[in-house]
Amino acid sequence: xxxxxxxxxxxxxxxxxxxxxxxxxxxxxxxxxxxxxxxxxxxxxxxxxxxxxxxxxxxxxxxxxxxxxxxxxxxxxxxxxxxxxxxxxxxxxxxxxxxxxxxxxxxxxxxxxxxxxxxxxxxxxxxxxxxxxxxxxxxxxxxxxxxxxxxxxxxxxxxxxxxxxxxxxxxxxxxxxxxxx
Numbered sequence: 001x002x003x004x005x006x007x008x009x010x011x012x013x014x015x016x017x018x019x020x021x022x023x024x025x026x027x028x029x030x031x032x033x034x035x036x037x038x039x040x041x042x043x044x045x046x047x048x049x050x051x052x053x054x055x056x057x058x059x060x061x062x063x064x065x066x067x068x069x070x071x072x073x074x075x076x077x078x079x080x081x082x083x084x085x086x087x088x089x090x091x092x093x094x095x096x097x098x099x100x101x102x103x104x105x106x107x108x109x110x111x112x113x114x115x116x117x118x119x120x121x122x123x124x125x126x127x128x129x130x131x132x133x134x135x136x137x138x139x140x141x142x143x144x145x146x147x148x149x150x151x152x153x154x155x156x157x158x159x160x161x162x163x164x165x166x167x168x169x170x171x172x173x174x175x176x177x178x179x180x181x
Contacts, residue, residue, distance in 0.1 A: 011066055012062065012063055013059070013063055013065065013101075013106070014105075024093065024095035024097075024098070025095065027123035031180065032052055032091070032093055034179075035171060039071065039171070042168075043071075049071075049075065056083065057083050058082055058083065065106055068090075068092050069090065070090050086114045086115060087115055088165045088166070089115070089117045089118075089163055089165065090118050091119045091121060092120055094123065107120075107138060110138075111136060112136075116132065116133050116165050117164050118138055126145060126177050130143065130161065132164055142161075144156060144173055146173055146174065158173070160173075161173060
């Protein structure tokens with residue numbers, strides 16, 4: 001991944017270099033790990049692979065981002081630490097430093113390159129926004145805020161969220177936020 005020095009990860013969007021260091025913190029990494037683990041288990045023996053915070057997605061020849069989670073089915077587009085194809089699915093987990101960019105600039109860029117499904121996960125709210133690409137733009141099709149108190153009338157922790165492009169792949173809502181207090 002592109003580095004300014006040995007400790008700083010960067011993204012480059014519209015000619016602007018963004019410092020991605022420091023990392024998003026414990027809750028951010030737990031959520032990403034939970035989603036990654038669930039998808040990876042379900043993708044065994046599949047042509048598709050899941051990537052977690054370690055593969056640059058090239059939007060153009062000199063524009064790149066580092067999605068938190070990517071589902072890739074065209075492995076021929078992976079070259080070392082770069083992916084130059086179109087992921088089937090991307091997750092960005094919000095942190096205070098990246099929330100605005102994740103919900104605006106990166107969301108627009110992912111739509112422009114044709115990423116079919118985009119999730120925005122908020123650790124603080126314990127929420128998941130699910131967007132589908134329709135006519136070149138993302139449409140919010142669902143939003144969940146975890147309610148894991150079984151006595152609450154809005155309990156929803158057992159909901160299974162299926163990927164649109166791969167309906168046999170799903171993540172349980174409570175699993176996304178496991179070990180997050």
